[in-house]
Amino acid sequence: MSRSHTRVSEEVTGEACPLVEVIDHVSGKWSISILVAAAHGPIRFTELERSIEGISRRMLTLNLRRLERDGLLTRTVHPTVPPKVEYALTPMARxxxxxxxxxxxxxxxxxxxxxxxxxxxxxxTAAPQQSAPPE
Structure with missing residues (x-):
């Protein structure tokens, strides 16, 4: 159905789209798990990976980047060998x-x-869908 049929103005659509995008980002299964895991202080990638059951390294990486891009996580690289990378919540994420x-x-x-x-x-709802026994 087109916007003209739903009578949604361009102004309302323009305001709603960014809102929907933000809510989609922060309400995702992995995003919530990451934010909860990082809430108790800086956390390393491997600690996140271990604490979030079922997440792949690739999915964790993608979600960390998106949360960092959205301003919800900070990523700190410590100059050690090997490099130590920590993630922490921003005030907005808190x-x-x-x-x-x-x-x-x-x-x-x-x-x-x-x-x-x-x-x-x-x-x-299941009762009406049951058919009568064959005769």
Missing amino acids: ELYSHLTGLVGWAERHRGAITRARSAYDAT
Whole structure:
């Protein structure tokens, strides 16, 4: 459907697109895991890799670069052999982290209710789809 059919103005679309992009960046599975892992102070690449279950080196690298580009992480290279690289949250990311912990708390408090709601929904939507036994 085109924008003319939805009556969304160019101005609104222009404002919404960057917002959606930022939310996509910070709400991704790996981004949240990285931000949570780095919240307790500077952390090295290998420590991040070990602490985030299931992430590949490539995916970690891509997400670290994107978070650094977005101003959420700082990357510090220490002149040692081999080079020591650490990642830390920026003040902006620390503010985001406080909101993420609120979201995590909400999810933990309501996990049971959500599970029950899903089960109830699935039970009501699955029943009409069952066919009668053949005669």
